[in-house]
Amino acid sequence: MKKLISSALMVTALLAIGDADAQQVVLVGVSGPLTGAQASEGKDNENGARMAVDELNSAGVTVSGTRVTFKLVSEDDQADPRIGVQVAQKLVDAKVIAVLGPYNSGVAIPASRVYHSASIPMLSVASNPALTLQGFNEVYRIGASDGQLGGAMANFAVDTLKAKTAAVIDDRSAYGQGVAEEFMSVAKARGLKILDKQYTNGQAVDFKGVLAQIKGSNPDVIFYGGYASQSGPLVKQMRQLGLRAKLLGGDGICTADMAKIAGPAASNAYCSQGGVSLDKTPAGSAFLKKYKTTFNVDTQVYGVSYYDGMKLLADAMVKAGTTTDHAKIVAQLVKSNYTGVAGEYAFDAHHDLKSSATTVYTFKDGAVVTYGN
Structure with missing residues (x-):
């Protein structure tokens, strides 16, 4: 009898460990020009997002009691609107929970319609005012506007x-x-x-x-x-x-x-x-140093915004208590008040940043x- 009780306790303990170690993989899309004349900017953006993902996964993020592992799904839109729309559909079909990008306004505007139809949050640095004036709940500008x-x-x-x-x-x-x-x-x-x-x-x-x-x-x-x-x-x-x-x-x-x-x-x-001048703040200086150490190149323009954007998405998921309910994640993004490396992320009625420092x-x-x- 004692052996049976001992075995039952051991099974229970193993199940508990299994629950504690249970992880959910969350796919986040990145759309940008990874080839062509703007490849360095596209790769910079991808690097920023990847650095954030690595930090989040190392630190451990738990959403509603479940450990989350983030994984980037990066696609080359070639700074081409037609290809950008194809990439958007590909990312939707891959079941990403959110998208960082596109980088170019000419790509972001038509691609945003695909993400809107699929109710997938999109965080972009594309600066043309027309992007956010469409009134899509899912679209957020995480950089300065034109x-x-x-x-x-x-x-x-x-x-x-x-x-x-x-x-x-x-x-x-x-x-x-x-x-x-x-x-x-x-x-x-x-x-x-x-x-x-x-x-x-x-x-x-x-x-x-x-x-x-x-x-x-x-x-x-x-x-x-x-x-x-x-x-x-x-x-x-x-x-x-x-x-x-x-x-x-x-x-x-x-x-x-x-x-x-x-x-x-x-x-x-x-x-x-x-955004603020990165070399003027402790967080910015630390970001620049780690980026250079990690990728052996200097950051270009918006690597830091994609880094912040990924951290902002993770924060929204934790606060919304879900990694799968797009509506709840969007509702949390609307009321974001997040401090990133490049500045404050809080959005106005059009989902533009309420305050964007310009350097x-x-x-x-x-x-x-x-x-x-």
Whole structure:
């Protein structure tokens, strides 16, 4: 009889251990450009999310008594709207619980409709205002909007650079057009005269024709709405043609790639990025150090936002008490008040950040540095 009781107790103990060790795998999608001209930015975003996942899994996250293991499902949308929609459906079919990305506004806007139809939360740094103005409950912007980025550079041009005149170039992408329009709107309100508006595309490498037209008006600044893969050659060609104008841009050009491609030509170029300057805070400095140690490269622009976004999702799941109920997770995201490395994450009625610090950067010795350092 004693042996039977002992055996029963042992089975009970083993079952208890099994329950304690039970884990649930939670899939989180990442959509971004992992190949092509913007691959460094896409990989940076994926790295940020992966670093957060590794930390969460090491620390141990429990949701309603069940240990959770997060797993990234990363897909290459190639910065292409058509492919981005295909990726969105693929991630929906994979049964991800949420998605970080897409990175590009032109991809994020159509892809968001797929995620909305599937009731899957989407956290994106895409900055075009149209993304969140669709009114989708599932869509959240975890970076600055075009209004904040473009407006910050217009104010910087007037207040700091004392510019009186400007020319504008955009790459006709949803991001490039959006940030350029916001720059022009604030510039005009501040009395900064727009002398010329030119267009290019996301594959261009020769800007001499566009710049030759601008050169005649001799603007104080040129604002470029586009990405680093074009802004590097653009500023080099500005200097080759003898333009004295300073180059301005949004977060799309605020990358280490821009600094490396442009070299010394970027010394009079400036960009705005959402969030605090990471090297100014203990948490930011620690993030930069760990990122470099982990991936053996410097972070680009929004790796930290994807890191924060992943931590924000985990926090929402814990507080909502579920990893499977999309509606409850979305309801928790709506009332988020989360402190991340890059800043505070609390959302307004459109699911834009209520308060997004914007920092101005410049380029020095092949690196992005905070303006004024």
